[in-house]
Amino acid sequence: MTETTIAEHGIIGDLQTAALVTTDGSIDWFCCPRFDSPSVFGALLDDERGGRFRIRPAGEHTTSQMYHPDTAVLITRFSGPDGIGEVVDFMPPCGPAATTEHRIARLVRCVRGRMTFDVLVAPRFDYGRRPHQATLVRSGAVFNARGTSLVLHAVREPGDEHLADARVEEGDVHLRLTLTARQVRGLVLETDAAAPPREIRVAEFTELFDTTVDWWRAWLARSTYRGRWREVVARSAITLKLLTYAPTGGLVAAPTLGLPERIGGERNWDYRYTWVRDASFSVSALLALGFTEEAARFGSWLGDRIREGRAGSGGPLAVLYRVDGATDLQEESLAHWSGYRGSSPVRIGNDAAGQLQLDIYGEALDSVYAADRAGFELPHQGWTALRAALDWLAEHWDQAEEGIWETRGGRRSFTYGRLMSWVAFDRGIRLAAAHGRPAPVEDWAWQRDTIYGQILGRGWHRTRNAFVQHYTGEELDAALLRMPRTGFLPAHDPLWLSTLDAIRAELVTDSLVYRYDPAASPDGLSGDEGTFSLCSFTYVDALARAGRLEEARTAFEKMLTYANHVGLYAEEIAPTGEQLGNFPQAFTHLALIDAAVTLDAALG
Template structure:
């Protein structure tokens, strides 16, 4: 079988606030990790159609045109198929797990025909642990179980549609390590399946239960959207962006991941294929701006609490009181590995999971963190005394280390430098700490913070600015103000 890859842009995102899945415009779930965003994949054909695993639902027997859209103000995805004989839809969503951490997650795939008649085929081929772990298939009359050593997923069948003759009855067959089902539907008929993680028995789900699960999911998302205070232009686009941010939030801790995917290439065929299923202090701190500007104070407060916990956990010293990234539960075990058995998206190798940059020193994160903490404070998310003690300790550390060579925001892996941006954001961190101390009369190393803040300013203007170019340089040793890979022969490249 030839390897085929959909465009990255030809995907919709669904999720339950603890994990997420990508659905391509041909009705294929080609990326899904369980039970968390940063867990090993169950479906990973986005990175290798032959070995990655997939869950496909699509029409067969006729050529079709496909369109993908969301049910307004929800994370419910509709993939619409149009043929000469009719119009059908696959409606994908995940019931929300907005609470404590759980290993029980579900993907619901509703199939219906709006006009005419259409035959749909569904095929599920899981490949556990990025395609490295074997599994066994256990069939029953109402579904199937796929059992590996570390994870079990169960396919539940949704109630039978009206069947007018034997030719339209559902046909089920075992294909390799998976299952394939085909069924013909007419206008107004509805069927579907639910895929559930956890060691549960397969069962037949009634159409009423299916519809109620759909309605409950719709109520959640529309209730969440109703909390928005945004009244400006392009409301639909702003709302869709907000829902996407929420989908990438791990509800049990409030951590926001950078992306739900791993090892998609910066350039097709290149080697810069990183795993982004983690929480970068920098990226997540910037997200606080968006959440607060839309009125989502609870989400911002949850992230600030998560951030303060990270400051508390990390020791001092040259490594700093913060790492640049963490897993969603706050742990920092992000050892990087290459999956040599996977082909990579359109041949982009190596395929990486984990992230070796996690141990880098990047001083700018202190500025982004403090800026988000101070912004949250202006919106009523005030630090407790214990929280302030953590912040104060972090800023005292920064006073001692802002001039330390670091890796910088670009994660060049080319050795530490005294980056201008890292120094500027260290200035921001101390400045925001000073403002917080003044606003609330907090005990602090106020005089020292002011002194070091001003030293950073003077240092940047003395050695970080090139008056001939009228621009700031990347770092002290650079003779060019352009980020790496600009093509020149200076040390910045």
């Protein structure tokens, strides 16, 4: 059973994949060569069969963790009776070309006194389904698993024999490092290495560290954010960058799979893919911080998906894709894994890819519109593809769907899906007018106005005095907190303010916000879930737009207390304050940035 909680992790990455590092020095999640590839270390989901790469003191110790300032370099500090030591973890950033070669660099340092570290390298290839062999050599070790390999390089000085006591037990490598004050050693784990293990000198390793630090600081220096919450916004920006697949610009929802929304429940999904919705939201957040290159890269990714189209009734866009744009996402369960704290099934793949979610067209068009306003050019081919998508939407928006929350209890006429369909036509009309592009603008305007009237007529519930989740019920939905942000209604409109009051009364507990009430609005899944941190930050945004600044600032500051020790958020927060769901979640960090920017502007 997993002992380390979800929140007790930091993340490192190289812009093509990522690893999670526990506060006790264990890498217990790592997939390669991409975010959506099979895992090599997966103890996060099965302590016995998942595999890990652990470096920690041999005796009693306390631990703390931090990021090297303004970087994605993670420092885990250990204090024991005889000394203080550190493990510094990082992955040198990859270039824009897809590669199977990735490096996890682990610098081990004694700061004061003397400290002995125990090292365990225990990979479990293909989610623990593929056996492997381990071979020790003087300069390190090699792990082979039917064509897939890992190479472990030793970082040491000439004459150093710190691998002399290394041993292999059942395919795992064990060794011990004893260091005195100011001594530095380390290990570099390389995937699909072209060369055998080699000795890496400390000076070379230090240079690699410095280069990585400089890269992250140069990237973050491009941020134009000068608001009140620079540190937390910077950490969220770095996290979003870590979750971006550099070769395509696609943003994964999270680097993990199977982390439960309820301990022991079945709401355990694979989030290592690019959702059109999440990535579209990233455009406005990144542009607000001045990261125009990242926004442009996603725009290119989205344009490729729209131009490709797809067959079937689901529309020209899929809900989600692999990082390279593929759609082979068939869902299956890893029956041999116990799951995080016994939460099963552990799923890989995601059947939500085949759902109908109409809101994605509004989110996609809104991101294109935001990029256009920022000065990005929309080529003719891109406009032709967008026009085709809107023409499809004109024929299909008025039907039941699965909705933004990817429910599995049957299709409904979700108000949020209609709202974002309104956004799609509105933004298409604006783009056509701004650039004189050919389009059936009169038809789009008719569709837009028809949706507007339908939402006011059927999405508004007179008894609840609020906009509701879908046309055939009276349940509330926190997705509608985005309504004033879209421009559908002014932020001070009485209809919207009464909806905000209803959501606050029913879905908000202190600063925390539930997506909806599963008991009142069955979603086809058993059990309940925690509060949804995306919605909690969107609530802050909505309060700020409505002029309720004291409430907004208090709610925002309270939400910041739910971050983990290095400023990261999972998908949800349990009633106990525990973080739940996949981690770290891009959606949450996007919403944090949006809330911070909106609240800064409102406070003046």
